[in-house]
Amino acid sequence: MKYIPHTKEDIELMLADLGMDNFEDLWKEIPEAVRFRGSLELPEPMSEYELFGHLSSMAGRNLSAASTVSFMGAGAYDHFVPSVVDHILLRGEFYTAYTPYQPEVSQGTLQVIYEYQSMITELTGMDAANASMYDGATALAEAALMAVDVTRKKKVLVAETINPRHLDVVVAYLLGRAELEIVKVPAKDGKVDISGLQELLDDDTAAVMIQQPNFFGQLEDSREIGELLKDKKALYVVSADPISLGVLEAPGNYGADIVLGEGQPMGNPLSFGGPYLGFFAVKDKYVRRMPGRVVGATKDIEGKRGFVLTLQTREQHIRREKATSNICSNQALNALAAAVYLSAMGKEGLHDAAKQSLQKAHYLYKELVAIGYEPLYTNPFFKEFVIKTKRPAKEIVKTLAKEGILAGVNLDIFNPDWDHYLMIAVTEKRSRDEMDKFVARMGDL
Amino acid sequence: MTAKKREKMIFEYSRAGRQGYSLPKLDVPEEALSSLVPEAMIRQEKANLPEVTEVDVVRHFTVLSQLNHSVDTGFYPLGSCTMKYNPKVNEDIARLAGFAGIHPYQPEETVQGALQLLYEMEQYLAAIGGMDRVTFQPAAGAHGEFTGIMLIRAYHEAKGEKRTKFIVPDSAHGTNPATAAMCGYESVEVKSDGRGGVDIEDLKRVLDEDVAGLMLTNPNTLGLFDEQIHEIAELIHGVGGLLYYDGANANAILGISRPGDMGFDVVHFNLHKTFGTPHGGGGPGSGPVGVKKELVPYLPVPLVDFDGERYFFNYNLPESIGKVHSFYGNFSVVTKAYAYIRALGAEGLRQVSELAVLNANYVMEHLKEDYDLPYDRICMHEFVLSGRRQKKENGVRTLDMAKRLLDFGIHPPTVYFPLIVEEALMIEPTETESKETLDWFISVMKQIAKEAQENPDILKEAPHNTPVRRLDEASAARQPDLRWMPMRADQVE
């Protein structure tokens, strides 16, 4: 299958026009030493029918959440996505456009981003949001760099209870900046140890970064941490689960300076880890230090409302080596998914999804505890919790996967010492019946 | 474009009590919120999201979509972005439940199809780039640059070397110097020579043992193949530095020349440009990074390996730079690019480059009388014109000509980039455009050149028939209005 329109005659005409005999003449300026004369080692081309068959069979060898009962989370969640989301994503006018460089013919994308920014600020209780980052982890890393830039301090305090993979990315992002230091804030009983934080906090602290709910699903004392940071130079960075914000306090209301997070749960499929989006929101005074693209409202020469990319001097195409970030393409279509999701769910729907996740997670938690499973931590939680297992958690996950249940995430993936920990996430999709069956099977294991 | 030229904000459709969703009912005993969540953490006021019906959502976003120009609706010769046609079957493939519905932490035996896809795709990209291994974690080109430069940093540090500078040509894309800085390097600029390539003398001037490497796009941002690439590579390698290939322009060289053979040690590909995956209104892209053997130990974890029977994640890279993405990158974008490569094969990919380059040269040939062509050479998949003649003689800027193109339903080329060309217009037709489309574009460009002389005001006032006219970007930046606030009367029309 080829996607080229040229007839043999077109090609002859065009070459003749250039005074060329054949394609070889086009490559005259490529030195022979770097010309590739072989044939690329690639499989034979396929027709569309064969291609779809081939990839369908590959997809068929994966176990999809659609055909299982899933309790997996740890940063990617099986929340409900209304059909309307994908129908909008499939509008070619959206998905085959690029960055809205020409606002006159990109008002669709621009207004979507503006609406998305508005919804994210509503959700987080912040003043301004950008158009998206690559994912939750890179958003966190960019927040660390931004905090260092804003405060001109060198120490970044990161809660030990943050998603370990997100921490890995923060570490990688700061590797090149030898002058900077990442210090882990110790945890006590599965959440940030406030007195430990107090001890680490000093005049050289650029940021305190926490995750709410944290990696283990536990709720941090985020308001107390906010109090602690009130008159400190250090920025308070909160990585939040967007669905949780349907019932949990907006971080803007407890003192956060930057709120970000993994936006996947807002209308994006699991897709084996991507594409997702990182949402990123700040207080007004930091708007000009924010990474990434931003859309603003303005008027055209006839006085009509319109939207443009704005505050662009922060960005790489203008400020080059002094830019706030190198990001160029972002996750615009995923942000569109989030905007459509938040519109369809709306004020009540998001609250409902959050409430149901919370209630159902607590139901399952109690049932599992009732049959003898011990929770790893016992603080309040939102939709995710960890239980200790007698058998290696990995075995349990493997066994139940064969029966169409994805039991959770075996935490040895993150730390070999955690091989008897199973992390369980519950979304609004799960029914009591599914959970009862799961508990029954867990009772046998 | 469309009859309806504007659309209210989704918030303006909101009425308390309207609902656009339905969820399963809560079928477990409900407990008081205050017994589950500490009072201090309970949200007091629900987020002020719209309350609208499903119909409202569909109409609103459909109408908004119609305010966009896109590849599906028209010609989009946006230089450096490779706005080629995005095959529809790839969208269906990425949406198969077995791809879209898998969780990144599922047991490996339940995702063998996905792992196989990544494994095979790695081999395809390695073959195309002349590289040894590839990581898919980078989510876009700039993210690939970051990853690649950090790999080079790790390589030097493993040898106990603390190098401080990265060389970037003056024709480079903004992400290149921004990346170098993000990675802790001083970005050192080298000039371009009279033929648009790296100025070898200027390169020699900045070369020393502090140089960690050079970032280069080849063909470069002028659309020209740097013929001295071998010499450049030798010079950089001579001081112990490495070469990074910014693959934004790889659409010109598929099966024609391989970065690995040019002397590059690290490359990124933009799957959203070269391999036909859609640009999504600004993303998601995918920026896989390929490396030569020496750099494999530093790649982000995990890699995907095959033991003869099963595919598995390999986390065993003790010298790895760690991770640059939560999971494995933009997987579903990779599935689309995989499908693209499987549809075309080696022969098909070579034709892509042949015709992308033919199209660009054809358009260049027909426009070089009407506009200044600063580098009159065979171009690759794109070329750069200058509007300096029109500016000087007619007081018309490149921006005005770009805006005029909008009146014809054509997306303008990339303008004012690369920075080394005054009033630049960077034109990339791509291979999926027919001779008829190119001829029409040429005629429109000729008409605009004529209008510049005869009726410059029509350009200065353009566009005339787009959903909005020119927008006041200065006010937008002075008094940023970045969110809808229902209480702000000036936002309501």
Add this chain to the structure above:
Amino acid sequence: MYPKELKYSKDHEWIRVEGNKGVIGITHYAQHQLGDIVFVELPEVGDEFAVNDSFGVVESVKSVSDLYIPVSGVVTKINEDLIDSPELINEDPYGNGWIVEVELTDSSELDQLLDAGAYEASLD
């Protein structure tokens, strides 16, 4: 365009000296090159700069320029009106568009600067 009573730097800043104080701004030429100015990053009162140090930034929609101080000095006043109305620089570069006032540390540095005629000649 280039008032006679001012001194000019090659970087397109002007200075109006009164006693040991100098008021500094950017020239008509500079504001015209930049186009619509949308943001000014100002130093703080009390900041000290050596000649040719960057003391702030002016931004237009699509460009950023450092401001270089034409003489060494300590900032005694900043033009706070520019925070909300950066366009004052475009509208009135030598009046309401002034940027900072400094106390000179070395008035002999003034001799290095250009007069209006020499500055204007340097622009072609």
